Amino acid sequence: MTLHERIETQRGRLTKTDRALLDTLLSSPEDAVHWSGDDLAGHAGSHPAAATRLAQKLGFEGYPHLREELRQERREAQKPLRGAGDRMRAELAEHQTGTVLDTFLRAEVESLAAVAECVEQTRLDGIADAIAAADTVHVFARGNASVLTELVERRLRRFGVRVVVLDGDGRELAERLTALTAQDLVLAFAFRRPPRLLTGLLAHAAAVGARSVLVTDTLHTLDPAPDVLVAARRSDRDGFSSLTVPMAVTNALVLTLAHRHPDRTLPALDRLDSLLRTFE
Known part of the structure; x- marks a missing residue:
């Protein structure tokens, strides 16, 4: 453990x-x-x-x-990470017996089953409340994790939450962060190793008084540390790791927001339905 x-x-x-x-x-x-x-x-x-x-x-x-x-x-x-080629070779070595689909699904189901052991609903409740209270939610990820920023942005926008995606290089990130205030929330996704810009982002959030949340798998000792850490291992394999677990955590967070703040989220969805009829 x-x-x-x-x-x-x-x-x-x-x-x-x-x-x-x-x-x-x-x-x-x-x-x-x-x-x-x-x-x-x-x-x-x-x-x-x-x-x-x-x-x-x-x-x-x-x-x-x-x-x-x-x-x-x-x-x-701090150990050097294996390259993408080496990780894929390790993944393929696990498929010597059984089909690729069977092996992959078995590993994903095991990882999903373990989420409830390390992610408490009360932690998601607190994050959902912080999102509801924030003026703006600033979402950050790099690499493969960027898929999660698109998911979060779309889901939160439907709930009427103002979202800023912190993409681009250092200069672009700095320009977007000029508007970050103590009334905002930073929601970051990072796996295996912290992206180059993450520590600077967390430091700036702390400096202006904005709360920060990190969804991760193994990054437990960041400096500076986020205000809230949600860590769930994606798998115990050394090879290919999918985004199934963090995507499940993210969707659970979205549903928690809808459950705890229906007076905000449901009217926003009704407005969306009305607008869709108008533009269709």
């Missing part, structure tokens, strides 16, 4: 002090892997024994074991 999965499992038991320790730990992972428990408690403004209590609450014998888990996860994250 990863550190993030341990945190998710115990989220309901975490105290204000525990959360302060975790925020400090995960917002400075490069430094935190060298801290003692007293160091962590000092940075978080907590009692020296608090780090040990947190580690034990998360299932570790003591704080050094928690720190070693964080160190190991960072070591794994």
